Amino acid sequence: MAHDTEALEETSVVKFKNQDFRFLRDRCLSRGQLFIDDTFPAEASSIGQKLLMGKRLPKLEWKRPQDLSFGPPHFILEGASRFDIQQGRAGDCWFLAALGSLTQNPQCLQKILMNQSFSYQYAGIFHFRFWQCGQWVEVVIDDRLPVVGNNFCFVHPRRGNQEFWPCLMEKAYAK
Incomplete structure (x- = not known):
């Protein structure tokens, strides 16, 4: 039912942890601050011991994309592709x-990713929609990513x- 654009607009979207993306983004923009997600803190506990496989990562840091890229970061550049994805340490x-x-289904992917960027109204906050138990759930995250020595x-x-x-x-799915 909610798999086409009209149905998505008619279907209410559940805000995960009651976080309102627009409100939070606008507040950050008005204050000149980057968003920090207190509901999913930038610490090892958000990753979980299973994914860390019991290892302690003493040099674990959380960095924003502009601190990790060799040029300006992009949300999507010239369309999303399966070749954009490189697996890391998680067994996912x-x-x-x-x-x-x-x-392979850009319309469906757009419903999940929505229009976002690192330039227009950038405030270190992003949101994604996931179809869960018959309803859309919107998850808000900050853009800090876990790295060890600048390696993802x-x-x-x-x-x-x-x-x-x-x-x-x-990160949004993990949250």
Whole structure:
């Protein structure tokens, strides 16, 4: 039912953890601050011991895409492609396969990714919609990503690619 554009607009969207993207983004923009998501803190507990496989990462840092890319970061550049996705340390190839499949259906992917960028109204905040138990759920995240020595811990852009939609979508799904 809610798989076409009209149905999506008619279907109410559940705000995960009651976070309102527009309100939070506008507040950050008016204050000149980048968003920090207190509901999914930039710390090892948000990753979980299973994904860390019991290892302590003493040099774990959380960085924003502009601090990790060799040029300006992009949310999507010249369309989303399965080639944008590079698996990291997490054993979530099932999730990455689903992402790759979604790139074959741009209309469906757009419902999840929405129009976002690192330039227009950038405030370090992004949001994604997931279809869960018969309803759309909108998840808000900040764009801080876990790294060790500037190496991504999880899904990351391919070398030379500055597209961050897969990294941020994986973070939203993890939340």
